[in-house]
Amino acid sequence: MSSKAPYLRRFLLFALFLLPLQSMSLRADTVDTDPLNRTPEVREAFARFYLLDYDGAVARFENIRAAHPGDPLATAYVLHARLFRELYRLDLLDTTFYANDGFLTGKHTVVEDPKVRDEIKALSDQSVNEANALLKNNSNNIDALFARGWARSLDAVYLAMVERNFGPALRMALGARSDHDKVLQLDPRYDDAKMVVGIYQYVIGALPFGFKLLVGFAGITGSKTKGMELLQDAANHAVLTSVEARTAMMLFLRREAKYPQAQQMARDLSTQYPHDFLFLLEDANLEKDAGQGLKAIGSYQAILLDAKKPGFFYNPHLELAYFGLGDTLRGQNMYGDAAKAFLAGSQQPTTSPELKRRCLLAAGQTYDLMHDHTEARVEYQAVLANGANTVQGDQAKKFLKTPYSNH
Structure with missing residues (x-):
């Protein structure tokens, strides 16, 4: 890459990996997805996840993984829950932390737990290896391609957010995007794959003209409009990545100062998950960024009052x-x-x-x-x-x- 590569790396990684609050929204049978996503056991595990009961979610996903040996998606569920548990422990799930590029350019000291790091890496490798075993028999196995891309994207999240190891994270991210591109080529109705591809399209489309011209010579193209369309499709229809897609859209809208649209998404999520501390926090954060200071003060104070109610939040x-x-x-x-x-x-x-x-x-x-x-x-x-x-x-x-x- 040229000397301009660090800028591209920072911008792409910011958008690809510094956005998640939660993921998974179980939808009606109107789109294609891995059948495992629709099972009662998975629904129950994600119900705990939405309460920020990560220990409960991990335990349930481990049971699902034990019942589905060799299934890369079952392994990726465990990876997902353990990763988010660690990000939450490190206070890395507040999007205000990523509202400017200082996160990417400054010196940061994150207290990494080596044991958790090794567990996350092992789970990512296992999911990828399980997917590769299935793809060896059928290179067009859509569910295996999606699971491999999802595991790669989660590995990239850890590399970028915790280790600030942006080069390897970018390579892992591009592999995830390639997998999900192929999923959509094989099955355009597999809306879960539109989240990663949509983020990629938006970020490349949002690059300054000089950088866009530079990456275009390497065959890398993108469109903000197309990216937002893909993210909207994922937000509206995806089974596994709907909430992540909405979170990505909120982040992009915030950076473009389109606060009313971002606030509406935050409020829809907090209405859908009224006991999820992070969604309520995001609504208050957006009020603050939109210049609605007094309203934001009231929202933060309401969150702190709700936290005093027994059982209102699981782990605020x-x-x-x-x-x-x-x-x-x-x-x-x-x-x-x-x-x-x-x-x-x-x-x-x-x-x-x-x-x-x-x-x-x-x-x-x-x-x-x-x-x-x-x-x-x-x-x-x-x-x-x-x-x-x-x-x-x-x-x-x-x-x-x-x-x-x-x-």
Whole structure:
């Protein structure tokens, strides 16, 4: 690739892998899909998944996998649930984390669990190998092609989001897109495959003209319009990837500042899954980004109140809501309340090290806006104590010397 390849890699990976909240929407028998997707056991497992009961989902998918030895999709179910459990543990399922390219270009310290990493890699390899065994007997086995592409895409998610290993992630992603392209060539009604292909089409179509011309020489073409059409088809009809497709569309619409459309999708999801903490959080995040500050404050506060109701949320990561609330309060110049929200976010038992640094840094900046540099320095020092060689650490060092200003 040319010297422009890093830009293409960052942009493509941002869109392909930094978008998921959940996946799986079991639809009526109007499209083609692997029959396993429609079984009661799979429905029950995903019902736990939607509650963010990842342990319960993993256990149920393991039972399905045991009952279907050699089935690459059954193995990919387990991979999917374990991957999302780890992403949630690391606070990587809040899309505000990916609202700018700093995620891709900055220094990040994610506390990777080697055991989980090895489990995810082993599951991905197993699913791919199981699919290859089926494809050896029939190269046009659509279900095996889809399962292999899905496993590859999940492997790429881990590589990109946790390890920030973008080169291998991109190669894995392109393999996933190739598999799903072939699925759609063989069966245009296999709408689950339209999600990955639609994202690919949109991203290539959204590249600046110079980069689009560059990749065009390599035979890589795309269309934003075609990409959105494919994503809409997946959102409307797919059995396995409907919700991921809607999440991708929300991310693209947010980056294009088309907030009303993105908000409607978020509200539809939160209505469909009223006890899914992440969907409610996404609705509040979009209100914040749309400039509806007071409305967003109310939404974040409602989430925090709901979390106090026994059994309303299964496993809420309240630090995500506190961070969004603090950010919105600060935008409304409500600095005292904003600092309290940021500090509350830093103190939750589920807060990941990276989000803790973000909360502490934001609290310090807020104290500086209140002209209390003494208290701000306390928070900046706390950032350094939790990771000096990070994006937040670099900023904290800067603000220790010169108070933060938003002007």
